[in-house]
Amino acid sequence: MDKNLKIAIIGGGPAGLSAAMYLEKKGYDNYVVFEKSDHVGGKCHSPHYNGKRYEMGAIMGVPSYHAVHDIELFAGVQHDGPALKHAYKKANGKRDYQFDPKHIIHIPHLLKVKSQVKKFGELLETKYKGYDVTGHIGVANGHYDGFACTPEREHISGDNPNLKDLSMPFDDFLKKNNLPLVKEVWVQPFTSFGYGYFDEIPTGYVLKYLDFTTTLQFVGGQIWTWKDGTQSIYEALNNKLKHAATLNSDITKIVRKDNKVYITVNGKEEVFDKLIVTAPLQYFPEYADCSDEEKTLFSKIDYERYDTEACIIEKDKYPDQSYYVMENMEPQNLGHVMIYYHRWFNEPDQPIINYVLRHRKGGEELNYDQCCANTIDDMKKLGCPVREENGKPMIINKGKWYYFPHVYSEDYAAGWYDKVEAMQGKNSTFYAGEIMSFGDMDETVEFSHDLVERYF
Numbered sequence: 001m002d003k004n005l006k007i008a009i010i011g012g013g014p015a016g017l018s019a020a021m022y023l024e025k026k027g028y029d030n031y032v033v034f035e036k037s038d039h040v041g042g043k044c045h046s047p048h049y050n051g052k053r054y055e056m057g058a059i060m061g062v063p064s065y066h067a068v069h070d071i072e073l074f075a076g077v078q079h080d081g082p083a084l085k086h087a088y089k090k091a092n093g094k095r096d097y098q099f100d101p102k103h104i105i106h107i108p109h110l111l112k113v114k115s116q117v118k119k120f121g122e123l124l125e126t127k128y129k130g131y132d133v134t135g136h137i138g139v140a141n142g143h144y145d146g147f148a149c150t151p152e153r154e155h156i157s158g159d160n161p162n163l164k165d166l167s168m169p170f171d172d173f174l175k176k177n178n179l180p181l182v183k184e185v186w187v188q189p190f191t192s193f194g195y196g197y198f199d200e201i202p203t204g205y206v207l208k209y210l211d212f213t214t215t216l217q218f219v220g221g222q223i224w225t226w227k228d229g230t231q232s233i234y235e236a237l238n239n240k241l242k243h244a245a246t247l248n249s250d251i252t253k254i255v256r257k258d259n260k261v262y263i264t265v266n267g268k269e270e271v272f273d274k275l276i277v278t279a280p281l282q283y284f285p286e287y288a289d290c291s292d293e294e295k296t297l298f299s300k301i302d303y304e305r306y307d308t309e310a311c312i313i314e315k316d317k318y319p320d321q322s323y324y325v326m327e328n329m330e331p332q333n334l335g336h337v338m339i340y341y342h343r344w345f346n347e348p349d350q351p352i353i354n355y356v357l358r359h360r361k362g363g364e365e366l367n368y369d370q371c372c373a374n375t376i377d378d379m380k381k382l383g384c385p386v387r388e389e390n391g392k393p394m395i396i397n398k399g400k401w402y403y404f405p406h407v408y409s410e411d412y413a414a415g416w417y418d419k420v421e422a423m424q425g426k427n428s429t430f431y432a433g434e435i436m437s438f439g440d441m442d443e444t445v446e447f448s449h450d451l452v453e454r455y456f
C-alpha cells in the first residue's frame with residue numbers, strides 16, 4: 001500500500017493508539033487519531049488523588065502481554081507499579097481459605113483441581129491446537145490464523161476442526177471435556193474482572209484472554225502494574241507518536257464513496273483514504289453510512305455492565321491486600337462486590353476500588369443507583385466500611401463502563417467473525433478494538449498489530 005495514504009483512526013484507547021504506532025513502524029505517518037473525550041487511554045483510566053494515581057479502569061498485565069510490551073519499549077515505559085497481593089473473603093466478611101493449602105481439609109479438593117488444570121493444559125496444546133492465536137478468524141469453521149501467543153509471536157495458521165467447540169459457552173466446553181473443576185481457577189480473573197458468566201460467554205473469548213500461560217501467570221502472582229496507572233502507558237505512547245491524538249473530536253457523520261472517507265468532525269469535513277474504527281462498532285451506524293450487512297452484524301453485539309467505585313475506607317479498617325469474594329461471582333449474587341482492589345500498601349487515605357456486574361444475558365439490567373447502595377452495604381459486611389464525611393459516604397469516583405463487547409454462541413458459531421473479517425478493507429474501512437479479539441489491553445493491541453501486518 002502507498003505509504004502516503006491519509007488514514008483516520010477513530011478512538012484514542014489502546015487499540016487506536018497502538019494502530020498508529022504499528023503504522024508508524026511500517027512507515028505510514030500520515031494519520032490522525034480522533035478521540036472523543038479530553039484524554040487518551042479509553043478504559044485505561046488512572047485519575048489522581050492525594051498525590052498518587054488510582055485505577056478506575058484497567059489495572060494489570062502479566063509477562064505474556066507481549067503487545068503491551070511493544071508499547072512499553074516504543075514509549076519508554078516500565079511496569080513499575082505496586083505489587084498486587086490478594087486473598088479471599090466470604091460475603092459475610094470472614095476469611096475464605098478454600099484455596100489455601102495450609103488448611104489441610106481443602107487439600108484433597110485442591111489436588112483434584114490441580115490434576116484437571118494439568119490435563120486442561122495438555123488438551124489445549126493438542127486437541128485445541130491454535131486456540132490462542134490473535135483474534136477469531138476461521139475459528140467457527142475449524143481454522144486458526146494469527147500471531148502465536150509466544151514471545152516471538154510468529155504468524156501461524158492451520159486447520160483444526162475441534163476449534164469449532166470454542167463457540168460453546170465455557171461451562172459446556174468444560175463439561176464436554178470432563179474437566180468441570182477448571183472453572184474454579186479460570187473464574188477468578190474472568191467473572192470478577194467483569195467478563196460475565198461461564199454459562200453465557202463463548203469459550204473463544206475466555207481462552208483468547210486466559211490462554212494457559214496467561215492464567216498461570218495471573219494465579220501465580222506474576223502481575224505487572226504501573227506506578228502512574230495503566231493510563232500512563234497510553235499517555236506516553238501518545239506523546240511519542242509523530243501525531244498526538246486529536247482530543248474532543250465529535251464525529252457526527254462518515255460517508256464512504258469513490259475510495260475516499262469523508263468525516264465530519266466538530267462541524268468540519270475532512271477527507272481520508274482509509275479508516276480504522278476502534279470505537280464501539282455497535283454505535284458505528286449512528287454516525288456512519290453503514291451497509292445493511294454492517295448494521296445487521298453490529299446489532300448482534302452485547303456488552304457487560306461493569307461498574308467500579310473508588311471509596312475511602314474507615315482509617316483503622318483499611319485492608320492489607322485485595323480480596324476476591326467467590327460467592328458473589330455466582331449469577332444469583334449479581335450486583336454485589338466480587339473483588340475489591342487495594343493498590344497502595346498502608347495508605348488509608350488512598351481509595352479502595354470495588355467491582356460489580358449489573359447485567360446478564362437475557363436478564364434485566366439492575367438499577368445502577370441500587371447497585372451503588374449495595375456496594376456500600378457490602379463493603380461494611382466485608383469489614384471495610386466506607387468512611388463518612390458530613391454524613392455522606394466518601395465515594396470519590398464512579399465508573400459505569402461499556403465493557404467487553406462480544407457476541408453470543410449462536411452468532412459466534414454462525415461465523416460472525418468471518419463475516420466481519422471478510423468486510424475488512426472494503427469501503428476503505430478496517431475494524432479493530434475490543435470486539436475483534438477480546439476486551440483486555442493485550443488482545444486489543446495485538447489485534448491492531450495483526451490488522452496492520454495483514455493489510456498495510
Ligand SMILES: Cc1cc2nc3c(=O)[nH]c(=O)nc-3n(C[C@H](O)[C@H](O)[C@H](O)COP(=O)(O)OP(=O)(O)OC[C@H]3O[C@@H](n4cnc5c(N)ncnc54)[C@H](O)[C@@H]3O)c2cc1C
Pocket residue numbers: 010011012013014015016034035036037039040041042043044056057058059060061193249251278279280306308401403432433434438439440441442444
Ligand atoms: C474496570 C476495568 C478494569 C479493567 N482491567 C483490565 C486489566 O486489569 N487488564 C487489562 O488488560 N485490561 C483491563 N481492562 C480492559 C481494557 O481497559 C480494555 O480492554 C482496553 O482499554 C480496550 O481498548 P480499546 O482501545 O479497544 O477500547 P477503549 O479503551 O474503550 O478505548 C476506546 C476509545 O475510543 C473513544 N471513542 C469512543 N467512541 C468514539 C467516537 N465516536 N469518536 C472518537 N472516539 C471515540 C473512547 O473515548 C475511548 O477513548 C479493564 C477495563 C475496565 C473498565
